Amino acid sequence: MYKKQKVKGVDVNTANVKNVVIVGGGSAGWITASLLTRVLGKVLNITLVESEQIGTVGVGEATIPPIINFNNALGLSEQEFLKATKGTIKLGIEFENWKQQGDSYMHAFGGIGKDFPFCDFYHYWLKYQKICQENNIKPADFWDFSLNYQSAKSNKFAKIRNIEGTTLPGLTYAYHFDANLYAQLLRKYSEGQGVKRIEGKINQVHLNQGNGFVESVELEDGNKIAGDLFIDCTGQAALLIEKTLNTGYVDWSHWLPCDKAIAVPCENVAPISPYTRSIAHDAGWQWRIPLQHRIGNGIVYSSKHMTDKQAKELLLANIDGKPLAEPKVIPFRTGRRLKQWNKNVVSIGLSSGFLEPLESTSIHLIQSAATRLIKTFPHQGIDDVTVDEFNRQSVTEIERIRDFIILHYKINQRDDSPFWQQCQRMDIPQTLQRKLDLYKKTGQLFREQDDLFTEIAWQQVLIGQGMLPEDHHAVADQLSEEQLIDLMKNLKILMNNTVEKMPSHDEFLQQFN
Ligand code: FAD
Known part of the structure; x- marks a missing residue:
């Protein structure tokens, strides 16, 4: 699929990038799909593959003010957004x-x-x-x-x-909202603008024998989806960027020792406060995020200092209303992927790294990465200088956060x-x-x-x-x-x-x- 040539000392894969495959349909997948189709929809064929069987991480409710610019860029009205996502204001x-x-x-x-x-x-x-x-x-x-x-x-x-x-x-201001509902809203938006969604679980990834680029992903039913550029939004699975390309990871757990979270929503109490609470405990901290219909709660903790059982009990003892679901333990490893963009795979969302939600930055990082990808979009072929610049900017951004x-x-x-x-x-x-x-x-x-x-x-x-x-x-x-x-x-x-x-x-x- 790709021919490789040297242009002024720069490696270039001369195939035009027309077919973009987004792998994964959590917040990262649908945020990326919506912006790509909005800005480049007329020149790209965009396909998104996701697996309902695998599902999404299903957390992430607080944001920071730049989300307003993102929604404006899509042409999403605040009215429509807050109604659809059961959102509230965050000051x-x-x-x-x-x-x-x-x-x-x-x-x-x-x-x-x-x-x-x-x-x-x-x-x-x-x-x-x-x-x-x-x-x-x-x-x-x-x-x-x-x-x-x-x-x-x-x-x-x-x-x-x-x-x-x-x-x-x-x-x-920014918003608190239900990230699953946001993904659904953006799915409707993206499909309405021509993004093709394919349901299925990928069980094989095919590489070009010459340059090691991803050529296609294969679903359990044998369906192969080929592309020029792949966006890995598979969450912690990091299916393309890590499991396939072995890109590597920079671990920051010596600076940020929390490595697990437990999330549980509970019934609402009035009034709905327009701010997030972050309450420090003995070995971590707890979030409280009020939405229109419920309160999102969770605890982030260091498993070296607190057991899952202790964390769960502490969390449940400190929520305002009746729990609405079973508490869910989510292990994580703080750090960043060594290269957010490697060969023809760009990782966005949890596949690219993780910072605990203390300052509500993950959804912002997704939106920022999608914006950066558009600014550096390699429509005439992927070259090292573009990839390096994208990676350099991504590292600076996440290290400062x-x-x-x-x-x-x-x-x-x-x-x-x-x-x-x-x-x-x-x-x-x-x-x-x-x-x-x-x-x-x-x-x-x-x-x-x-x-x-x-x-x-x-x-x-x-x-x-x-x-x-x-x-x-x-x-x-x-x-x-x-x-x-x-x-x-x-x-x-x-x-x-x-x-x-x-x-x-x-x-x-x-x-x-
Ligand atoms: P996921 O939601 O896990 O989606 C992965 C997708 O890939 C799914 O669609 C899945 O089906 C698909 N997939 C995986 N493997 C395959 C396969 N083999 N074949 C086909 N499809 C596949 N962010 C904030 O901004 N604010 C917050 O308050 C906040 N709180 C958080 C709290 C916790 C505890 C955690 C862990 C994260 C939090 N985040 C927060 C981060 C936020 O939840 C994530 O950044 C965001 O949801 C993006 O997730 P994702 O789309 O990368 O991954």
């Missing part, structure tokens, strides 16, 4: 017991305070803290200046672009369990250490190009877990003490007044019942 993630037992803070989406040139509001807040301490005044909390936090904790939501009468941004997740574990102050103490003592990646060293000394955090998480996201985890820097930026000293105190007072009033006028999140959701 942030509350972290409980992460610093110490009994403490809590939020990673609230969006801005905090007000934008200043040259340095973040955060430096003004640090300076303001010092002034308050010197003058024996109780300072306002950092989150008093977060509209997202204030709305989340008041169970309120409205779609506001700007705070009335100001240029300050309104609410930044990994560092942010490790941060939560590393800077805990808990002394009540061996698990948390081990996390405090562990070595961390150099990239994270460099970031923390600069922050501790100067309070500075720099978001590099394509970093998913903003400086404000990092600030919230750092402050929330008790790591304050030695200094603030000199620009904050430009304001007098009175100006600074006035600024904080006025901003706080503005936030409070805005939240007061908002309808409740439950009222917002009523339109989807």
Whole structure:
């Protein structure tokens, strides 16, 4: 099928890429299919193979704000999406017991305070803290200046672009939803746009004897599906990228020691809160994600420190309503595939690696990989430079997210369990250490190009877990003490007044019942 030639020193498989086969129909498969057909549907033949008998992992309910752009790119209305997926609004993630037992803070989406040139509001807040301490005044909390936090904790939501009468941004949000229903919605969408779906279990993969590319996949009934480019969305099975191409895996479990999860949905309780909860336990943490019709719960834990039985009991003892299904144990291995794209196979979703759902990043990584594939699409044949660039960008993206997740574990102050103490003592990646060293000394955090998480996201985890820097930026000293105190007072009033006028999140959701 492929002829290989050298073009200016670059290996090129000259066959045009026209026939794309997506293997697997979980969230990864249908998200990829929907974007590919939307953007390249007229020039590609797209086939998706999935096996109902094998099924999907069936978890994954919380997202981050870029999902809104993804849905917009498909032309999916928010109304249709929230109705179909039983979705709710997510304004942030509350972290409980992460610093110490009994403490809590939020990673609230969006801005905090007000934008200043040259340095973040955060430096003004640090300076303001010092002034308050010197003058024996109780300072306002950092989150008093977060509209997202204030709305989340008041169970309120409205779609506001700007705070009335100001240029300050309104609410930044994402969704909680049923990922199975999302996959079904995207299946309908993709099939409607011409994606061909084939039901069946693949039991053989055929390789080209010359270049080792995948030529076709064969179903149990003997049906062979050939393609130019294969997208491995087979989840943890990693059927093409690993079982067939033996690509290899970079293991990160020495930095992220949790290796199992148990998920269980339960009955809903009112009100439906517009934020995720992440509650740290002795050897891991528990999520609580409210949807319209139920609450998604789960525990992520280290099997070296907690048995499945202990984890299950702990989880069931800490849910709000009656369980709606048998708790399901899901083992995982944190890390990334050595090459996300190898030969003519691109792995997307769980087949490409796994980061625990602490910051709800997996569905985002799927959408981002599908977008990257389109940007680098090899319509005139697969060449090494394109594959290398795709892989380079993918590694940068996931490693930066990994560092942010490790941060939560590393800077805990808990002394009540061996698990948390081990996390405090562990070595961390150099990239994270460099970031923390600069922050501790100067309070500075720099978001590099394509970093998913903003400086404000990092600030919230750092402050929330008790790591304050030695200094603030000199620009904050430009304001007098009175100006600074006035600024904080006025901003706080503005936030409070805005939240007061908002309808409740439950009222917002009523339109989807
Ligand atoms: P799967 O859902 O496992 O789909 C695999 C597909 O491949 C299926 O269709 C299966 O039938 C098919 N398949 C496999 N083998 C074959 C074969 N031989 N022949 C034919 N078909 C085959 N992400 C978030 O963004 N937010 C969250 O809150 C979140 N929470 C999570 C909690 C847990 C505990 C876990 C484990 C993950 C979580 N995720 C979350 C991640 C998210 O669930 C996954 O990234 C997402 O569902 C993608 O899964 P997938 O499509 O790659 O794999």
